Amino acid sequence: MAPALSVTGLHKAYGPVQALRGVDLEVGPGELFGLLGPNGAGKSTLVKVTCGLVRPSAGDVRVCGEPAGSRAAHRSLGYLAELFRFPDWCTAAELLELHQELVGSPGGVAERAELLALVELDHVPDRRIGAMSKGMQQRLGIAQALVGEPRLLLLDEPTSALDPAGRRTVRALLERLRERGVGVLLNSHLLSEVELVCDRVAIIDGGAVVAAGTPAELSHAGGVEIETAAGVRLFPDAVRADVPRIVRELVAAGEDVFAVRVRTSTLEDAYLAAVGRTAEGEKAA
Amino acid sequence: MNPPTEWQAALLIARFALRESLRRRVFLVIALLTLAFLVLYGLAAWQAFEATGQFGTATSTAGVDTRVVVGATLAGLAMFAILFLGTILAVFLTLGAVRGDADRGLLQPLLVRPLRRRTLLLGRWLGAVAVCVPYVIAIALATFLLTDALGGWWPDRVLAPLAALGLGVAILAAISLAGSVVLASTANGIGVFMLFGAGLTAGLLGQIAEAIGSDTLGDVATITTWALPFEALYQAGLAELTADTVGITKLALSLGPFGGAQDAGPGLWFFSLAYLGAVGALAVRAFNARDL
Numbered sequence: 001m002a003p004a005l006s007v008t009g010l011h012k013a014y015g016p017v018q019a020l021r022g023v024d025l026e027v028g029p030g031e032l033f034g035l036l037g038p039n040g041a042g043k044s045t046l047v048k049v050t051c052g053l054v055r056p057s058a059g060d061v062r063v064c065g066e067p068a069g070s071r072a073a074h075r076s077l078g079y080l081a082e083l084f085r086f087p088d089w090c091t092a093a094e095l096l097e098l099h100q101e102l103v104g105s106p107g108g109v110a111e112r113a114e115l116l117a118l119v120e121l122d123h124v125p126d127r128r129i130g131a132m133s134k135g136m137q138q139r140l141g142i143a144q145a146l147v148g149e150p151r152l153l154l155l156d157e158p159t160s161a162l163d164p165a166g167r168r169t170v171r172a173l174l175e176r177l178r179e180r181g182v183g184v185l186l187n188s189h190l191l192s193e194v195e196l197v198c199d200r201v202a203i204i205d206g207g208a209v210v211a212a213g214t215p216a217e218l219s220h221a222g223g224v225e226i227e228t229a230a231g232v233r234l235f236p237d238a239v240r241a242d243v244p245r246i247v248r249e250l251v252a253a254g255e256d257v258f259a260v261r262v263r264t265s266t267l268e269d270a271y272l273a274a275v276g277r278t279a280e281g282e283k284a285a
Numbered sequence: 286m287n288p289p290t291e292w293q294a295a296l297l298i299a300r301f302a303l304r305e306s307l308r309r310r311v312f313l314v315i316a317l318l319t320l321a322f323l324v325l326y327g328l329a330a331w332q333a334f335e336a337t338g339q340f341g342t343a344t345s346t347a348g349v350d351t352r353v354v355v356g357a358t359l360a361g362l363a364m365f366a367i368l369f370l371g372t373i374l375a376v377f378l379t380l381g382a383v384r385g386d387a388d389r390g391l392l393q394p395l396l397v398r399p400l401r402r403r404t405l406l407l408g409r410w411l412g413a414v415a416v417c418v419p420y421v422i423a424i425a426l427a428t429f430l431l432t433d434a435l436g437g438w439w440p441d442r443v444l445a446p447l448a449a450l451g452l453g454v455a456i457l458a459a460i461s462l463a464g465s466v467v468l469a470s471t472a473n474g475i476g477v478f479m480l481f482g483a484g485l486t487a488g489l490l491g492q493i494a495e496a497i498g499s500d501t502l503g504d505v506a507t508i509t510t511w512a513l514p515f516e517a518l519y520q521a522g523l524a525e526l527t528a529d530t531v532g533i534t535k536l537a538l539s540l541g542p543f544g545g546a547q548d549a550g551p552g553l554w555f556f557s558l559a560y561l562g563a564v565g566a567l568a569v570r571a572f573n574a575r576d577l
Binding site for chain 2: 080085105148
């Protein structure tokens with residue numbers, strides 16, 4: 001089976017500005033893939049190229065094996081933009097019906113009811129979108145993206161307007177999608193959320209992938225600190241399994257060991273290190 | 286999963302646009318304002334026929350059929366106003382269709398569906414045309430009926446003026462839609478109305494050129510009119526109102542504000558359709574090249 005998303009050597013320039021500089025990544029069927037990066041890193045451009053809204057300058061992007069932007073690719077994807085808006089005059093059910101007709105979904109009323117129930121909007125199918133809160137509109141946006149059973153879901157900041165309960169609902173939904181084999185590219189600033197749900201993560205900065213791996217791989221690279229009579233010594237590349245060997249070597253060398261601490265960084269630490277910024281938000285020199 | 290064909294998708298977009306117009310009470314506003322326009326027109330027609338009736342019932346002493354002169358002038362005035370109203374409708378239904386909707390985030394969710402950009406443009410144009418064209422035809426027909434009822438005058442030709450108005454606003458809707466691909470809503474609206482004004486000015490220039498016999502002015506007017514064929518269509522429609530009128534009455538008509546109109550012949554209709562196609566092709570080309 002073709003990957004849900006395959007990106008190879010993707011470049012995009014807006015005039016003199018290089019938004020993407022040779023991005024490679026792959027999202028498998030049923031994989032939740034997190035895309036992290038600072039503002040202006042190129043995340044939204046990557047998502048828009050995948051949707052066919054922006055033309056790449058070079059490289060290849062395929063959705064379920066089909067070239068991004070083609071009708072065949074569009075049949076396989078669902079998308080919720082970061083800055084989206086739906087017609088305020090129509091109702092939730094009417095919006096879903098329009099998207100059902102555009103994608104050719106035979107789901108009818110049953111599909112609409114199921115999708116609205118998934119995002120907990122089944123009690124307001126006939127409410128005008130203009131009368132909905134921002135959080136409700138965002139949940140409706142997720143339902144809209146799921147019309148026609150897409151095999152790849154692109155979610156650009158899907159929980160930015162949601163309260164904690166709404167975020168939990170979306171997390172549960174993403175896990176159900178994983179079980180159904182839907183690949184998800186989740187673009188988010190909420191690192192804790194990405195850490196909780198994503199199978200793999202790529203950190204993008206300056207238009208290039210600067211780190212990639214599972215959340216565990218990215219967030220446990222803090223090294224080992226050992227307190228000796230000569231002071232605290234840091235072994236930055238060491239992990240927990242290296243501790244007995246390091247202690248043995250230090251003792252054999254005549255050092256007194258008083259304490260050992262395995263540094264477990266968070267995904268946030270890994271993110272800040274990868275994009276070259278300090279926790280205070282300053283760009284590292 | 287069978288996505289709709291291109292035509293089905295275009296009709297779907299058009300239907301959605303029409304539903305928006307209905308829901309936003311666009312039609313209600315149009316109906317009320319149109320009613321006000323027709324009442325004013327009826328009042329003007331009644332007064333005009335009453336006043337000129339003092340000179341004689343059918344012909345004046347100079348042999349001019351005043352009933353024809355008044356009726357045709359009123360109908361010409363009505364066509365001018367109706368073209369303007371149709372233009373307002375066409376522009377406001379399309380001025381933000383691409384860039385405006387893209388800036389607001391309304392367009393992107395639609396274009397990630399199996400929907401070609403050209404289909405979206407076609408759908409938006411059909412949606413606007415489905416409102417504007419029946420509107421101008423219906424209101425023009427209403428003014429003709431009023432003129433007949435109040436003064437006993439009926440145009441020599443009816444179909445050609447109605448078709449000219451319809452095709453004219455369809456072209457203006459296409460220009461506005463094409464403009465919406467590259468211009469922000471406000472700039473596009475201003476631009477289309479300035480083009481509309483330029484077209485009407487070209488028509489007036491043509492009449493002045495004919496009156497004073499200036500070839501240069503006539504050439505400028507002709508080129509501008511062909512570059513903006515909605516004006517040529519309006520002139521052709523106007524000319525058809527009194528196509529069978531002859532003699533001193535025709536001469537009297539030609540001295541009036543709507544009397545210098547000329548029918549450009551059947552070539553104008555083919556040119557207008559080709560122009561419509563060219564505007565559409567340019568709009569699609571620009572839209573396809575645009576990052577959203």
